[in-house]
Amino acid sequence: MSGASFILAINLFLSGLLAGAFMMIAVYDARRISARWLVVSNLLCMAYLVVEFGIPAFDNARLPVVLAFALFLAATMAYNFGLARKYEVALAWVPMAMFFVGASVFLYFAQELPRQSTVRMMAYQGPYAAMQLVAACIIWASRQRLELIDRLLMGTLVGSAAQFAAKPFLAHALGGWGSAPQEYLQTAYAMASQSLGTVFAMAVAVLTLVVLVRDVMADANARSEIDALSRLFNRNGFMTHADQALREAARRGLPVSLAIADLDHFKEINDGFGHAAGDRVIETFGGLLARSAGRGHVVGRIGGEEFAILMPQVNLGRARLFAESVRGAFSDRPVEGLPAAHRCTASFGIAEMLPQERLGDLMRRADEALYTAKKAGRDQVRISPTPLTVLTGGTSSDAGVNLNGRG
Numbered sequence: 001m002s003g004a005s006f007i008l009a010i011n012l013f014l015s016g017l018l019a020g021a022f023m024m025i026a027v028y029d030a031r032r033i034s035a036r037w038l039v040v041s042n043l044l045c046m047a048y049l050v051v052e053f054g055i056p057a058f059d060n061a062r063l064p065v066v067l068a069f070a071l072f073l074a075a076t077m078a079y080n081f082g083l084a085r086k087y088e089v090a091l092a093w094v095p096m097a098m099f100f101v102g103a104s105v106f107l108y109f110a111q112e113l114p115r116q117s118t119v120r121m122m123a124y125q126g127p128y129a130a131m132q133l134v135a136a137c138i139i140w141a142s143r144q145r146l147e148l149i150d151r152l153l154m155g156t157l158v159g160s161a162a163q164f165a166a167k168p169f170l171a172h173a174l175g176g177w178g179s180a181p182q183e184y185l186q187t188a189y190a191m192a193s194q195s196l197g198t199v200f201a202m203a204v205a206v207l208t209l210v211v212l213v214r215d216v217m218a219d220a221n222a223r224s225e226i227d228a229l230s231r232l233f234n235r236n237g238f239m240t241h242a243d244q245a246l247r248e249a250a251r252r253g254l255p256v257s258l259a260i261a262d263l264d265h266f267k268e269i270n271d272g273f274g275h276a277a278g279d280r281v282i283e284t285f286g287g288l289l290a291r292s293a294g295r296g297h298v299v300g301r302i303g304g305e306e307f308a309i310l311m312p313q314v315n316l317g318r319a320r321l322f323a324e325s326v327r328g329a330f331s332d333r334p335v336e337g338l339p340a341a342h343r344c345t346a347s348f349g350i351a352e353m354l355p356q357e358r359l360g361d362l363m364r365r366a367d368e369a370l371y372t373a374k375k376a377g378r379d380q381v382r383i384s385p386t387p388l389t390v391l392t393g394g395t396s397s398d399a400g401v402n403l404n405g406r407g
Contacts (some may be wrong), residue, residue, distance in 0.1 A: 002185050002186050002190070002191070003191045004184075004185045004186075004187075004190035004191045004193075004194045005053070005185050007191070007194040007195060007198055008049055008052060008053060008185075008194060009053075010198070011045075011049055011194070011198055011201070012046055012049040012050070012053075014202065014205075015042045015043075015045045015046045015049065016042075016046060018038075018042045018205050018209070019039050019042035019043055019046070021209055022035045022036075022038040022039045022042065022209070022212070023035075023039050025212050025213070025216060026039060028216065029216055029219065032212070032215075032216070033082075033085045034082040034083065034085040034086035034212065035082070035212060036082070037078050037079070037081045037082025037085060038078075038079060038082040038208065038212075040078045040082075041075045041076070041078035041079040041082060042075070042205075044071050044072070044074050044075035044078060045071075045072065045075040047071045048068050048071035048072040048075060051064055051067050051068040051071060052068050055068065055181050055182060055184070056182040056183075056185065058182070061180070061181035061182055062108070062111055064181075065107075065111065065181050066104060066107055066108050066111075069103075069104065069107050069124060069127075070100070070104045072128065073100060073103060073104070073127055073128065073131065074100065076128060076131035076132065076135075077096055077100060077131060079131075079135065079208075080096075080131060080134055080135050080138060081096075083135050083138050083139070083208070084138050086211070086212070086215070087138055087139055087141075087142035087144055088142060088143065088144065089138045089141050089142055091138065099127070099130075103123075103126075103127040106123055107123045107124060110123035110124075115176070115177075115178075115179060115180070116171075116172070116176045116177075118168050118169075118172070121167065121168035121171055121177070122165075122168050125164045125165065125167045125168060126164070126165065128161075128164040129161040129162070129164035129165040130161075132157050132158070132160045132161035132164060133157070133158070133161045135157045136154045136155075136157040136158045136161065139151075139153060139154040139157070140154060147214075149207065149210055149211055149214065150211060152207055153204070153207040153208060153211060156200065156203050156204050156207055157204060159200060160200040160201070160203075160204055163196050163197070163200055164197075167193055167196075170189065170192060170193065170196075171189045171193070174187070174188045174189040174192060175187070175188060175189065176189065177189045177190065177193075178190075224236075224237075225237025225240065225241075227286075227300070227301045229279055229282050229283060229286070229301070230282055230283060230285075230286030230287075230301040230307075231283075231286060231287070231290065232286050232289065232290060232299050232300050232301050232307070233298065233299065233300035233301070234300065234301060234302075235300065235301075235302040235303070237300060238298060238299075238300025238301075238302055238308055238310075239359065241298045241300075242298045242300075242308075242310040242359055243359050245296065245298050245310055245312050246310070246312075246353070246359055246362075248312070249312045249313070249353070254312055254313050255312075255313065255314065255315045255352060255353065256310065256311065256312050256313075256314070256352070256353040256362075257310075257311045257314045257315060257316055257318070257319035257350060257351065257352045257353070258308065258309070258310050258311070258319075258350070258351050258352075258353070258362050258363065258366045259308070259309045259311070259319055259322065259323045259348050259349070259350045259366065260302075260306065260307070260308050260309075260348070260349045260350075260363065260366040260367055260369075260370045261285075261289075261306070261307045261308075261309070261323070261326070261346045261347065261348045261349075261370070262305060262306050262307075262346065262347050262370055262374065263281060263282070263285060263305040263306075263344065263345075263346050264344070264345040264346060264347055264374075264378040264379055265345075265378075266278065266281070266304070266305040269281055269338070269344070273337060273338055274337075276337060277335070277337040277338055280335055280336050280337050280338075281335050281338075281344050282301070282305065284330075284333065284335050284336075284344075285307065285330055285344070285346065286301060286307070288326060288329060288330055288333070289307060289309060289326065292322065292325065292326050292329070293309060293311075294311065294314075296312050296313070297309060297310065297311050297312070297314075298310040308363070308366075309322075315352060316350065316351075316352040316383060319350050319352065320350055320381060320383060323348040323350055323381045324381055326346075326348075327345070327346055327347075327348060327379065327380070327381060330344060330345065330346055331343050331344070331345045331346075331379060345378060345379035346379070347370060347373040347374050347378045347379060347380060347381075347382075348369075348370065348373060348380075348381040348382070349366045349367060349368065349369030349370025349371070349372070349373055349381075349382055349383075349384065350366060350369055350381065350382070350383045350384065351365040351366040351369060351383070351384035352384075365384040365385075366384060368384060369382040369383055369384040370382070
């Protein structure tokens, strides 16, 4: 077995492993259509390698050469469709199909040219280079935020396109690619070409796998931070994202306010109408908070019937207006499963971030204001001491200020 044949055998084994790896991702997350395309791409690559191995056994290798070419070109196209699904870029079927047919037909007739003709060699390598450039353009055209690994993959695809385009010239430099297709695997060019192709193919495959695994882990982490009932962040998710938002607000010198809300008489709802009705109350209130929150706000269910809304770029006055609007909307909204005349209410405590304050301190002050609202009769909004009061040594009695005249 020649060195080039040995590399083909290694590639066949690696393609099988990669197909299995992408299959595992596709099975783990059925929504990840991109992984299915990548499985198809590697299976087509395996078929190409099998045909490439068998070419020396044919007296007339014209059709096997075209078949091998078409299989590998189809593999690169399947990869591009998978990449397009991952990066949410539209890839037109018709032009791709026309390119595939045109390139295959051109290669068939290009074999009438002299074996060492640059045009004949480029007919084989040029379409591969074009598909790798298309893949790089897919990443470039994505509206998703590109991280370092995405840019590395894009750069590697450009490098892979360049090596395909350079292979006809490499073949001339190394004495050609054999006097006949059956002799290709015995040439020095075949050894160099297969080695170079393997390096880029493995680099592209590994980087693509890393990108997909990163996305799977990000999705799994996001799902672990979501409360299944309210569809808001759970406590851990809220604390993580609220802390990130606070750091960004501090860096930019922006105000931040926090509202903590608690559903009034929630135990009585569960006891009187059942836990299914209580769940619908939570769903209704959670949906109202999600729809009312502004861009960049962090909303979470941090306890059984307790919710928190962190509002960057919002001062205490605007936070009060937000809480009042949600409070009023919730008290006016009927909940499925409860009597038509029954209205649910919520109490709110609000605090604005103080200089050098941490998230835990901000939550404690908002919670104290919430306690004051509950103690004063519920269905109302109370605020913690204002920053000015605290900084000038005011008393904590300011936490009892009633902002809706109900207390």
